[in-house]
Amino acid sequence: MNIGDVAERSGVPAKTIRYYEDIGLVRPLRSGNGYRDFAIEDLHKLAFLGRARSLGFSIDECRTLLSLYDDRERSSSDVKAIAQKHLARIDRKISELQALSATLHDLVVNCHGDDRPDCPIMDDLARAGTA
Amino acid sequence: MNIGDVAERSGVPAKTIRYYEDIGLVRPLRSGNGYRDFAIEDLHKLAFLGRARSLGFSIDECRTLLSLYDDRERSSSDVKAIAQKHLARIDRKISELQALSATLHDLVVNCHGDDRPDCPIMDDLARAGTA
DNA sequence: ATGGGCCTTCCACTGGCTGGAAGGTCAAGC
DNA sequence: GCTTGACCTTCCAGCCAGTGGAAGGCCCAT
Numbered sequence: 440m441n442i443g444d445v446a447e448r449s450g451v452p453a454k455t456i457r458y459y460e461d462i463g464l465v466r467p468l469r470s471g472n473g474y475r476d477f478a479i480e481d482l483h484k485l486a487f488l489g490r491a492r493s494l495g496f497s498i499d500e501c502r503t504l505l506s507l508y509d510d511r512e513r514s515s516s517d518v519k520a521i522a523q524k525h526l527a528r529i530d531r532k533i534s535e536l537q538a539l540s541a542t543l544h545d546l547v548v549n550c551h552g553d554d555r556p557d558c559p560i561m562d563d564l565a566r567a568g569t570a
Numbered sequence: 571m572n573i574g575d576v577a578e579r580s581g582v583p584a585k586t587i588r589y590y591e592d593i594g595l596v597r598p599l600r601s602g603n604g605y606r607d608f609a610i611e612d613l614h615k616l617a618f619l620g621r622a623r624s625l626g627f628s629i630d631e632c633r634t635l636l637s638l639y640d641d642r643e644r645s646s647s648d649v650k651a652i653a654q655k656h657l658a659r660i661d662r663k664i665s666e667l668q669a670l671s672a673t674l675h676d677l678v679v680n681c682h683g684d685d686r687p688d689c690p691i692m693d694d695l696a697r698a699g700t701a
Numbered sequence: 702a703t704g705g706g707c708c709t710t711c712c713a714c715t716g717g718c719t720g721g722a723a724g725g726t727c728a729a730g731c
Numbered sequence: 732g733c734t735t736g737a738c739c740t741t742c743c744a745g746c747c748a749g750t751g752g753a754a755g756g757c758c759c760a761t
Contacts, residue, residue, distance in 0.1 A: 441738075441739075442738090443737090443739080448699065449699055452718090452719085453739090454719060454720085455717085455718065455719085457740095457741095458717075458719090462717095472725085472726060472727085472739080472740095473739080474726080474738090474740075475740090482699065483696070483699060486698040486699025486700075487695050487696055487698055487699075489698060489699075490694070490695050491695050492717090494670060494673065494674060495670055497716080497717095498716075498717070504692075504695065507692070508692060508696065510687075511687060513687045513689075513692075514684065514685040514686065514687070515681055515682060515684060515685075515687060515688060515689035515691075515692075516684055516685065518683075518689045518691050518692055519678060519681040519683035519689070519691065520683075522674055522677060522678050522681070523678055525674065526671060526674040526678055529667050529670055529671050529674065530671055532667055533664060533667045533668060536660050536663055536664045536667070537664060539626055539660055540660050540664060542625065543625060543656065543657040543660065546653060547650060547653050547654055547657055550646055550649065550650045550653070551646060552646055552649075552650035553645065553646060553647055554645040554646075554647065555645065555646055556642060556643065556644045556645070557646060558644075558646035558649045558650070560646075560649050560653050561635075561638065561644075561646075563621070564618050564621050564622050564635065564639070565614070565639065567617040567618055567620060568579065568581075568613065568614060568616075568618075568620075572707075572708075573708075574706095574707070574708080583749090583750085584708090585750060585751085586749065586750085588709095588710095589748075589749060593748095603708080603709095603756085603758085604708080604709060604756085604757085605707090605709080606708085606709090623748090628747085628748090629747080629748070702761100703761085704760090705758105705759095705760095706757100706758090706759090707756105707757075707758075707759100708755100708756075708757065708758095709754100709755080709756065709757090710755090710756105711752105711754090712751105712753090713750100713751085713752090713753105714749105714750080714751080715747105715748100715749090715750080715751100716746105716747100717746100718745105718746090719744100719745085719746080720743105720744085720745080720746100721742105721743090721744085722742090722743085723740100723741090724739100724740080724741090725738105725739075725740065725741100726737100726738075726739065727737085727738075727739090728735105728736095728737090728738100729735090729736095729737105730733105730734090730735085731732100731733085731734085731735105
């Protein structure tokens, strides 16, 4: 399979696939003309990667997940540990953003938003160093 | 004021301040010895920037906010519009992350996490292209 | 004059791609 | 057989918002 085919079938852009080869996530063969020649396993790995990335796993986590994917002796606890760590990171991020959202919401609702310069949002920003 | 002083008083690292000068967010004077010489207004601007960045505004938004900060004829509606757009972006991000969190949570609770290889997380990732 | 703590510039690196240039390959149509 | 266009290749640059570090200059106290 050429890169265009795997790109379409895996949902991972060709550019990204080349990048993944660069950093050693996939190792397609080469045809006589120099084109990459992807096996069906490569397609599976790329779809796997696409899904893992869309779930927010880092490239490094994907690397580990891929090696576990290949490993028939793996322990599901290893997989679970990675996912739990990732989940914790996401939940932390959500909390941060919620705090941010609350602050911004307060500022926004208190700003009358007309053509006068007075603005609690600006006041907050300007008061920054004066606390 | 030297850069170390403004860094400490504004809470913005010296490295970052130099970067902000590079991209034109602040324009400190120079002393005879080539050192940057920050006025009190520069300090205010840097604290403003630090606060705006900590609220998640992009550098470009900060640039606009700074120019509004300097503008006594500004309309609070301009400030409000930027903040609202930013708030909407954050709330969108929160939704995305919550969906992600829910998916990961489901996968994690269904994984027994022992030394056997069977793992619903892996199954999900591997099923990616097979839908 | 020596040491330590400032300051300066410049370059490289981060993550995870993405865009684009310059050029080779292949299949279809004329 | 030649052209066209869609594919493929490599390599370099850029994104965002800094951060780390090297090499060297400046200033003040001892």
